[in-house]
Amino acid sequence: MTTRRAGLLRPGDWLILALGLALVVALSARQAGSQEGRVIVRLDGKPHAEASLRLNRVIEVAGPLGISRVEIRDGRVRIAADPSPLQLCVRQGWIPPGAAAVCLPNRVAVENAAAGYDTLSY
Amino acid sequence: MAALAAVAIGLTLAEAAIPLPIPGVKPGLANIVTLVVLYRYGWRMAAWVAGLRIVAGALALGQFLTPAFLLSLAGGVASLLVLIAAIRLPARWFGPVALSLLAAFAHIGCQLMVVDVWLMPGASLIALLPLFLGAAWITGLGNGLAAAHLLQSLPPGTFEKTP
16 A cells, blocks of 8 residues: 555546546436427417327327327327317328427317427437 | 456456446456556556457457447447546556546547447437446546556566466
């Protein structure tokens, strides 16, 4: 022990360790805050349900005209059925990342949230 | 030098046998040897030991010239370059732990870049970056501490005595 000129960790080591840890924490924080891969379903403009694109499921939203069915399958999302007369949101098909489909008569909006990336594929 | 390379290869093989929770994350114990050699014998020797380890380790694991080998090579070259640059930092302030951490970050950074650009273009790995960097931080710290301890406990010239 007495022959040691310096400890195992020198001041610069602490600095590099701290900087590295800060980088890791900052990156994870940015990731955790990202809405990437989330589906947001709104009724009357207010958030009604939120789901992950990774899990296949059907969300039923009861609007003023009836039930809208939002389908999440294989990392994509669409409005599968809706009582609105023109069926605009249903015919829109799969909603690309960053875009939304709105069934105005039934007051339902579905958003495929993206985290500011233009393209991101898995 | 051959003996040191052999130690590094042994560590590579040993850690290939350890089951790990996440694919792609491994401790990189052989880098302890690279660090010790770098401090004791300079960067040329470290490059030889690391290069031999990568090639011979891949041959022994049956990965030679496969994507895994190329990833290993890319990471090895990147971390060596960083080490060669970082060894010039004042030794009073920066020890093996700092070098190990920088090398670990360079290693995984370069590997992710190769995967992103060449192996799986379009498959964004940005989502995995914090995970891999976090793992690199832990292994870099562990390996650095191990190398620092070895450098302090083994007097210079220890390796020459081994046949």
